[in-house]
Amino acid sequence: MSEPSTRTVERALSLLADVCEKGSTTLADAARAVDLAPSTALRLLRTLEASGFVRRDAEGSYRAGSRLMQLGAQALGNESLIDLCHDEMVALEAETGESVYLSVEGHADSALYIAIVEGSHSVRHANWVGRTIxxxxxxxxxxxxxxTPEPGFVVIERGIERDVTAxxxxxxxxxxxxxxxxxxxxxYRMSESDAQQCGExxxxxxxRLSARLTDSSHR
Incomplete structure (x- = not known):
């Protein structure tokens, strides 16, 4: 990588770090914090915004973007989240015989599948771990x-996939x-009563998992 390119990466990372450390920052404050001209900072922040690493809120301030949060979750949290959910997912599969997924919010208005316990039926939903919807x-x-409505679950028939109910x-x-x-x-295998039972x-x-997650966040 050439020296100018390296310097550009360093400046962009410095801006990204400043946004993350402050939680929310203006263009002027970010430029001042990393000793850049506002025009240079704006150009780099626009690039980061286009890639989903930062976003602008309603007041025009810069915050961490969904892409950054996705990568952070993958690097630091997904493994422990998967471990926490594994036994419940296994139990759900055992009771229903169907594929059970865990997903988190991904980049650009998407959901990212991060774990599966595959169903036992010969015809079952294929492994989509690592894919986004x-x-x-x-x-x-x-x-x-x-x-999520009051019952605590959502049912979508033939949504993302024509022959699948989620x-x-x-x-x-x-x-x-x-x-x-x-x-x-x-x-074809999911009646209305089946969907209700799965939802419950x-x-x-x-x-149960939310209670454990909340307890962990308070420690």
Whole structure:
């Protein structure tokens, strides 16, 4: 990497670090903190914003973006979150025979599947770990957006996939949605009563996990 390119990366990382450390900062404050001209800082921040590493709030201040939070979660939190949820996911699969997924919010209005316990049926949902789906129109997406109705779960029939019904429930920590627990089933095998039963099982498991997550966040 050439010297100018290296310097550009260093400046961008310095700006990113300043945004993260402050939580919220203006262009002028960020430029001053890393000793850059406002025009240079603006150019770099726009690049970071386009990549999802920072975002602008309603007041125009810069905050950490979804891409940064996704990578941070993957690096620091996903492994422990997966470990925490594993036994409940295994129990859900054992009770329903269907594939159980864990997902978190990803980049650019997407949900990222981070873990699966595969169902035991010969026809079951394939492993989508590492794949993203749109938040819009998906059960996990509605949950991650905080749009879970009163029963505590969401059912979407033929949403992202034409022949799949998805049921999802939110995992929360201190009142904030941090992940979605979901069951994905071929639609031909999912009656309305089956969806209700899966939803109730998911919601109960999600409540137990949320209590543990909240306890952990208070330690």
């Amino acid at each position: 749109p938040l819009e129109g998906s059960a996990a997406g509605l949950v991650l957006r905080g749009a 049921v999802a429930a939110p995992l929360t920590a201190a009142g904030r949605v941090v992940a979605a627990l979901s069951i994905l089933v071929p639609t 099982l998911l919601a109960a498991a999600a409540r």
